[in-house]
Amino acid sequence: xxxxxxxxxxxxxxxxxxxxxxxxxxxxxxxxxxxxxxxxxxxxxxxxxxxxxxxxxxxxxxxxxxxxxxxxxxxxxxxxxxxxxxxxxxxxxxxxxxxxxxxxxxxxxxxxxxxxxxxxxxxxxxxxxxxxxxxxxxxxxxxxxxxxxxxxxxxxxxxxxxxxxxxxxxxxxxxxxxxxxxxxxxxxxxxxxxxxxxxxxxxxxxxxxxxxxxxxxxxxxxxxxxxxxxxxxxxxxxxxxxxxxxxxxxxxxxxxxxxxxxxxxxxxxxxxxxxxxxxxxxxxxxxxxxxxxxxxxxxxxxxx
Amino acid sequence: xxxxxxxxxxxxxxxxxxxxxxxxxxxxxxxxxxxxxxxxxxxxxxxxxxxxxxxxxxxxxxxxxxxxxxxxxxxxxxxxxxxxxxxxxxxxxxxxxxxxxxxxxxxxxxxxxxxxxxxxxxxxxxxxxxxxxxxxxxxxxxxxxxxxxxxxxxxxxxxxxxxxxxxxxxxxxxxxxxxxxxxxxxxxxxxxxxxxxxxxxxxxxxxxxxxxxxxxxxxxxxxxxxxxxxxxxxxxxxxxxxxxxxxxxxxxxxxxxxxxxxxxxxxxxxxxxxxxxxxxxxxxxxxxxxxxxxxxxxxxxxxxxxxxxxxxxxxxxxxxxxxxxxxxxxxxxxxxxxxxxxxxxxxxxxxxxxxxxxxxxxxxxxxxxxxxxxxxxxxxxxxxxxxxxxxxxxxxxxxxxxxxxxxxxxxxxxxxxxxxxxxxxxxxxxxxxxxxxxxxxxxxxxxxxxxxxx
Numbered sequence: 082x083x084x085x086x087x088x089x090x091x092x093x094x095x096x097x098x099x100x101x102x103x104x105x106x107x108x109x110x111x112x113x114x115x116x117x118x119x120x121x122x123x124x125x126x127x128x129x130x131x132x133x134x135x136x137x138x139x140x141x142x143x144x145x146x147x148x149x150x151x152x153x154x155x156x157x158x159x160x161x162x163x164x165x166x167x168x169x170x171x172x173x174x175x176x177x178x179x180x181x182x183x184x185x186x187x188x189x190x191x192x193x194x195x196x197x198x199x200x201x202x203x204x205x206x207x208x209x210x211x212x213x214x215x216x217x218x219x220x221x222x223x224x225x226x227x228x229x230x231x232x233x234x235x236x237x238x239x240x241x242x243x244x245x246x247x248x249x250x251x252x253x254x255x256x257x258x259x260x261x262x263x264x265x266x267x268x269x270x271x272x273x274x275x276x277x278x279x280x281x282x283x284x285x286x287x288x289x290x291x292x293x294x295x296x297x298x299x300x301x302x303x304x305x306x307x308x309x310x311x312x313x314x315x316x317x318x319x320x321x322x323x324x325x326x327x328x329x330x331x332x333x334x335x336x337x338x339x340x341x342x343x344x345x346x347x348x349x350x351x352x353x354x355x356x357x358x359x360x361x362x363x364x365x366x367x368x369x370x371x372x373x374x375x376x377x378x379x380x381x382x383x384x385x
Numbered sequence: 386x387x388x389x390x391x392x393x394x395x396x397x398x399x400x401x402x403x404x405x406x407x408x409x410x411x412x413x414x415x416x417x418x419x420x421x422x423x424x425x426x427x428x429x430x431x432x433x434x435x436x437x438x439x440x441x442x443x444x445x446x447x448x449x450x451x452x453x454x455x456x457x458x459x460x461x462x463x464x465x466x467x468x469x470x471x472x473x474x475x476x477x478x479x480x481x482x483x484x485x486x487x488x489x490x491x492x493x494x495x496x497x498x499x500x501x502x503x504x505x506x507x508x509x510x511x512x513x514x515x516x517x518x519x520x521x522x523x524x525x526x527x528x529x530x531x532x533x534x535x536x537x538x539x540x541x542x543x544x545x546x547x548x549x550x551x552x553x554x555x556x557x558x559x560x561x562x563x564x565x566x567x568x569x570x571x572x573x574x575x576x577x578x579x580x581x582x583x584x585x586x587x588x589x590x591x592x593x594x595x596x597x598x599x600x601x602x603x604x605x606x607x608x609x610x611x612x613x614x615x616x617x618x619x620x621x622x623x624x625x626x627x628x629x630x631x632x633x634x635x636x637x638x639x640x641x642x643x644x645x646x647x648x649x650x651x652x653x654x655x656x657x658x659x660x661x662x663x664x665x666x667x668x669x670x671x672x673x674x675x676x677x678x679x680x681x682x683x684x685x686x687x688x689x690x691x692x693x694x695x696x697x698x699x700x701x702x703x704x705x706x707x708x709x710x711x712x713x714x715x716x717x718x719x720x721x722x723x724x725x726x727x728x729x730x731x732x733x734x735x736x737x738x739x740x741x742x743x744x745x746x747x748x749x750x751x752x753x754x755x756x757x758x759x760x761x762x763x764x765x766x767x768x769x770x771x772x773x774x775x776x777x778x779x780x781x782x783x784x785x786x787x788x789x790x791x792x793x794x795x796x797x798x799x800x801x802x803x804x805x806x807x808x809x810x811x812x813x814x815x816x817x818x819x820x821x822x823x824x825x826x827x828x829x830x831x832x833x834x835x836x837x838x839x
Binding site (some may be wrong): 115126129131133135136150151154155158159161163164165166167169170174178179181183184226310311 | 389391392395454456461462463465468544616617618
């Protein structure tokens, strides 16, 4: 759905992106992570065809950002990190304006507004002015604006910033729901914990470059992530695991391995049995609950 | 309804604001009626009110219509919208100023009622066209200035909003000085009954009103094209070429005004018209070269397409300053051919030198932008041009070395061909440097930019 090749972007005094290449598959939620100032927002703006690259190419839904930026605008929704709302207007009017300006016919606008408001949990506040909403509800309204026209691609820059735990949980549910409905999502954040619940892929960006040069698969809804530890070092740990059916190794060294595997208990039991039979001294085997964090620090650590 | 206009109406035209506006104006008219004959009458107050509400306040709202969205972080959402550029432009221009047009309409109604009673319906219609065109030109000039600045990534401080507002007010002052139907002067000169244009004597009132309407249309066209760029659409070359053709023909028609000028008195009417058109194209070349974005990638692409003789693609990718430059060169070339038929050697040399220095200056602007990038490049280029055309002449003049001025600006020389020779030698030198800077590999150019003072 998104294809970026050798993207270079420059501000007047700095080069923000230094040859970024990446692919994002359709109907996935990809986390774009990295420290502040790494280039996440610039990359999202390039993906949204709001900025022209200095060199390289960005293709979204088959359209090049230089050749057909308006075609890309039509198929995406974008929530910037600093968004604004028209405070004196009601939720209904704000969503109505967003719907009309995104090309929804007047006759369909009310339906689109109701659906977007329901999705972001603002159906009971349609006549409340934006200026009277709490921070979390404003965030939901901003997301509602971005999805009111049912975009194919949704770019969210720090969507959970300032949200309370319940609102973050609701956001996770919303984003997973959007993905199930066919949307492709790219979510930027520098707080890994908030991405943990819904992201399946991760792109780590640091100093304008993608670490490892590509997206990392960190989670699969059908498959869980497991961390294996063995007491005695074995250089063939990765090789052994990769040879097992259904095992997809993310990271491995002589003592540890992080891999995905089916959630099926019998299959898991068989894997442990095979490991023991092959002489691996398994000291720990468990589901990893911090998929993104583990992968992020593993990648960042490799890079330093 | 235009969604952008509708949103602005929701925000700007609230019942409270309408009531306050109507009440304040009604009070002002009532007070003026009570003191009629002592100060000004209701129609006078309405004129002052119109200028205040439409020009002073309206230009501010027009200047803020896009810049305010950027400040409030809502502009990206609008840029991503499906609204066509024309819809967005109309929605902003008349939506952001809707409260001003509400108050302005009340003032205009009072003005027209008084004019109609005093001078009849034709005079009232003339006033209507004048006031509406004045408001549109002032507000669209402010919007245009703000859009150009947004395209150049200028900052959005209150001071800069004031600058965009000032552009609109300045445009209104020019319109008022030239086209006020009740005024007795045009641009400081006594107002004639007829204007000499293309050898014809055209009644001044309809001529000025039609001119006003046409310039209002061009200002709106400028806003539309800048809005297209903001919405990431491409502008083809034909509208700017159309504007060049219009402005060249329009200005060339005023050749009779030059006949009393001793320096140009020797030229015939055709040469004078070519001179006027060429001068306008040179001015536009400078203005557009400063205002338009100088994009290295775009210039490289143009160069590569030119190298492959893809004339159509190169033509479609030309910027305004390039077309103005070409128009200036073509018109000056025709003028030179015309002058070669007469013994005006010194005039030919001056035109050749002017063209050479114009080429050099444009190359300086491009070169500085390649070295400094974006805004810094334009400031550096302007500084160099000020040095060449203001400081150096004063210094050398005070040193009794006036002849040396031929080294950096058009100046009479003996032999006459020396001045154009110097100009074109400098032009070629800077042109080669600019092309080299455009072709410089990315990393080296970035390193050069990093070393430049800011």
